[in-house]
Amino acid sequence: MVQPILQVKNLEVEFVTDDGIVRAVNDISFDLYPGETLGIVGESGSGKSVANLTILGLIPQPPGHVKGGEVLFAEQDLLKLSQRQFRTIRGKRIAMIFQDPMTALNPFLTIQDQLIEVSMLHLGHTRAAAIQHAVELLELVGIPAAASRITEYPHQFSGGMRQRVMIAMALSCEPDILIADEPTTALDVTIQAQILDLLKAMQDKRGMAIIFITHDLGVVASICDRVLVMYGGRKVEQTDTKTLFAAARHPYTLGLLHSAPRWDQPQLTRLQSIEGQPPDMMNLPAGCAFAPRCQWKTDECLAAVPELVSIGSEFSEGSHVFACIHADQIQQAGSTSREELPHA
Amino acid sequence: MQVLVFLLKRLGWMLITVWVVFTLSFFLMRAIPGGPLNGERVLSESVRAQLEQRYNLDDPLYVQYTTHLWNTMCFDFGPSYKLQDFTVNEVLAQGFPVSAALGILGMTFALLLGMTAGVVSAVRRTSIYDFSFMLLATLGIAIPSFVLASMAIVLFVFYFQIFPAAGWGELKQIVLPAMCLGAPFAGYIARLTRTGMLEVLSNDYIRTAYAKGLSTRTVILRHALRGSILPVVSYLGPACAGILTGSLVLEKIFAIPGMGSHFIEAALQRDFTLGMGALLTYTVLLYVMNTLVDLSYSFIDPRVVLE
Numbered sequence: 001m002v003q004p005i006l007q008v009k010n011l012e013v014e015f016v017t018d019d020g021i022v023r024a025v026n027d028i029s030f031d032l033y034p035g036e037t038l039g040i041v042g043e044s045g046s047g048k049s050v051a052n053l054t055i056l057g058l059i060p061q062p063p064g065h066v067k068g069g070e071v072l073f074a075e076q077d078l079l080k081l082s083q084r085q086f087r088t089i090r091g092k093r094i095a096m097i098f099q100d101p102m103t104a105l106n107p108f109l110t111i112q113d114q115l116i117e118v119s120m121l122h123l124g125h126t127r128a129a130a131i132q133h134a135v136e137l138l139e140l141v142g143i144p145a146a147a148s149r150i151t152e153y154p155h156q157f158s159g160g161m162r163q164r165v166m167i168a169m170a171l172s173c174e175p176d177i178l179i180a181d182e183p184t185t186a187l188d189v190t191i192q193a194q195i196l197d198l199l200k201a202m203q204d205k206r207g208m209a210i211i212f213i214t215h216d217l218g219v220v221a222s223i224c225d226r227v228l229v230m231y232g233g234r235k236v237e238q239t240d241t242k243t244l245f246a247a248a249r250h251p252y253t254l255g256l257l258h259s260a261p262r263w264d265q266p267q268l269t270r271l272q273s274i275e276g277q278p279p280d281m282m283n284l285p286a287g288c289a290f291a292p293r294c295q296w297k298t299d300e301c302l303a304a305v306p307e308l309v310s311i312g313s314e315f316s317e318g319s320h321v322f323a324c325i326h327a328d329q330i331q332q333a334g335s336t337s338r339e340e341l342p343h344a
Numbered sequence: 345m346q347v348l349v350f351l352l353k354r355l356g357w358m359l360i361t362v363w364v365v366f367t368l369s370f371f372l373m374r375a376i377p378g379g380p381l382n383g384e385r386v387l388s389e390s391v392r393a394q395l396e397q398r399y400n401l402d403d404p405l406y407v408q409y410t411t412h413l414w415n416t417m418c419f420d421f422g423p424s425y426k427l428q429d430f431t432v433n434e435v436l437a438q439g440f441p442v443s444a445a446l447g448i449l450g451m452t453f454a455l456l457l458g459m460t461a462g463v464v465s466a467v468r469r470t471s472i473y474d475f476s477f478m479l480l481a482t483l484g485i486a487i488p489s490f491v492l493a494s495m496a497i498v499l500f501v502f503y504f505q506i507f508p509a510a511g512w513g514e515l516k517q518i519v520l521p522a523m524c525l526g527a528p529f530a531g532y533i534a535r536l537t538r539t540g541m542l543e544v545l546s547n548d549y550i551r552t553a554y555a556k557g558l559s560t561r562t563v564i565l566r567h568a569l570r571g572s573i574l575p576v577v578s579y580l581g582p583a584c585a586g587i588l589t590g591s592l593v594l595e596k597i598f599a600i601p602g603m604g605s606h607f608i609e610a611a612l613q614r615d616f617t618l619g620m621g622a623l624l625t626y627t628v629l630l631y632v633m634n635t636l637v638d639l640s641y642s643f644i645d646p647r648v649v650l651e
């Protein structure tokens with residue numbers, strides 16, 4: 001049995017603001033195994049970024065505040081580390097890339113300055129060795145004429161090239177885990193595909209585990225081994241990618257599936273958006289957060305937050321976890337809708 | 345190359361500006377009632393005629409203008425009307441370095457104090473440091489420099505007896521006036537730095553820097569400082585003008601033999617040549633300062649293109 005490389009247990013994060021308490025992450029748990037890609041999916045505002053920034057100790061405090069939970073990595077709870085200890089993990093063993101490569105690089109410093117500081121800090125490189133290392137990394141991520149372009153500034157690079165630089169920077173110390181927070185969202189579709197290919201290639205070469213945050217199920221299908229679906233700061237479903245697409249058991253996941261174009265379905269399928277608004281994270285309902293938007297909702301749904309239920313997966317040896325008391329009905333609806341195209 | 349073209353262009357514009365300033369002030373000085381020879385003493389006709397001849401005041405206006413312009417272009421501002429036996433060049437050569445020293449010291453003080461306070465306030469936002477520095481900054485801006493100077497004199501000269509009250513020449517004598525001169529600018533710079541730093545710290549690239557494992561110190565000094573001093577840099581142009589006018593007052597209070605007293609007296613006594621000399625020196629100085637500001641802007645921010 002392979003041991004998970006990272007275990008997040010019952011993580012709770014909130015923001016204390018003037019308007020009230022934003023409960024951004026509620027009781028999130030997941031394991032990450034070496035070499036796999038775990039997708040985290042959910043609408044904007046569902047707490048994906050906050051959960052992952054917390055793993056690296058990067059949420060602004062205040063207003064942020066970790067209320068509870070553990071993040072186990074290398075036999076220690078990261079949430080208990082001092083800032084000094086944390087710095088030996090960040091960028092070295094767990095690296096992160098962000099959504100917007102236009103703003104994630106410092107516009108005042110050359111690419112070289114931004115790349116070499118990582119390996120000089122963590123690998124004890126001399127300046128010359130760090131530059132050598134940086135050029136190799138840039139070549140690895142596919143930047144042409146890397147040796148001469150390295151002294152340029154971020155604004156002289158295109159969006160896709162900048163994201164490649166970010167990836168090179170993140171891979172600098174061969175981390176065990178790469179957290180990619182919507183790394184393709186801000187890019188053109190063709191560039192998106194290139195970046196995904198690059199990440200896959202890097203994972204094959206380096207064997208790191210990836211947490212891939214996205215709201216795009218198409219991206220999930222092409223890169224993730226397993227998927228965790230978040231709604232209102234909670235985990236509502238988690239399983240392997242194949243099971244998720246074939247037998248989703250949470251109405252929110254089903255809604256996401258229906259709202260994304262699928263290459264494996266006839267062009268006739270009409271895309272449906274999920275009606276209603278995402279929940280107000282300051283006033284989460286007592287029951288299921290998705291209930292107000294759910295066509296299967298009953299009084300029972302409004303009474304209490306549904307427990308996470310775990311069953312074996314139908315399509316792989318893994319498990320399937322979901323938080324819906326009408327899960328069976330929904331799976332049924334999911335499979336019929338694929339054949340009969342209701343509501344079309 | 346780009347820098348050279350930029351500097352040449354600026355030089356051209358500066359010459360035009362200086363000429364416009366020269367022309368405007370030449371005619372304005374003569375348009376207001378009273379001339380250099382209307383003093384308290386009533387001059388006899390013959391003396392007046394003699395003096396007028398000496399200073400070319402008897403020539404037609406356009407001749408006066410062209411001669412004066414030509415001389416000015418040769419960096420010769422002529423004899424001072426009031427400080428007899430001195431040329432304007434001599435007066436400037438003596439007063440300007442004094443004022444410049446005072447201004448540079450005041451500005452250095454303002455930059456050191458203001459930027460440190462601003463950075464600390466931003467990084468430790470809402471702490472006691474932030475609160476005290478911003479209170480001090482507001483006071484520094486709000487209190488007029490002559491009031492500040494009087495308070496400083498009472499405190500440090502009479503009460504603690506650390507510094508001499510006035511005069512020029514020793515380092516001890518420069519400290520008080522330079523600090524009084526710099527105080528409002530320090531306050532303003534502190535605020536600008538704080539705002540700039542807070543804005544920069546909210547940028548994504550700061551989060552990237554932390555995600556690399558860099559220490560707070562490195563993030564602030566290497567990643568945040570450059571962006572956050574841009575507002576301060578663009579403020580330096582106007583600040584330089586402010587320092588000049590500010591020093592007019594302080595030089596009087598602290599009895600410092602700088603340009604300030606000459607400038608005020610030249611204006612009051614219709615000393616056309618000295619007034620013109622001081623004015624043109626200030627114009628050139630401000631122009632040079634603003635050019636330097638633009639230049640350093642482009643050095644700090646690689647996205648800025650010089651034009």
Ligand SMILES: Nc1ncnc2c1ncn2[C@@H]1O[C@H](COP(=O)(O)OP(=O)(O)O)[C@@H](O)[C@H]1O
Nearest residue numbers: 015022024043044045046047048049050063281
């Ligand atoms: N610095 C902050 N202060 C207050 N609220 C925040 C802050 N950062 C995030 N939040 C809130 O936390 C919730 C989750 O945000 P986030 O994790 O960024 O969502 P996403 O799933 O789009 O990445 C949102 O409701 C957001 O408003």
Ligand SMILES: [Mg+2]
Nearest residue numbers: 048049050181
């Ligand atoms: Mg996000």
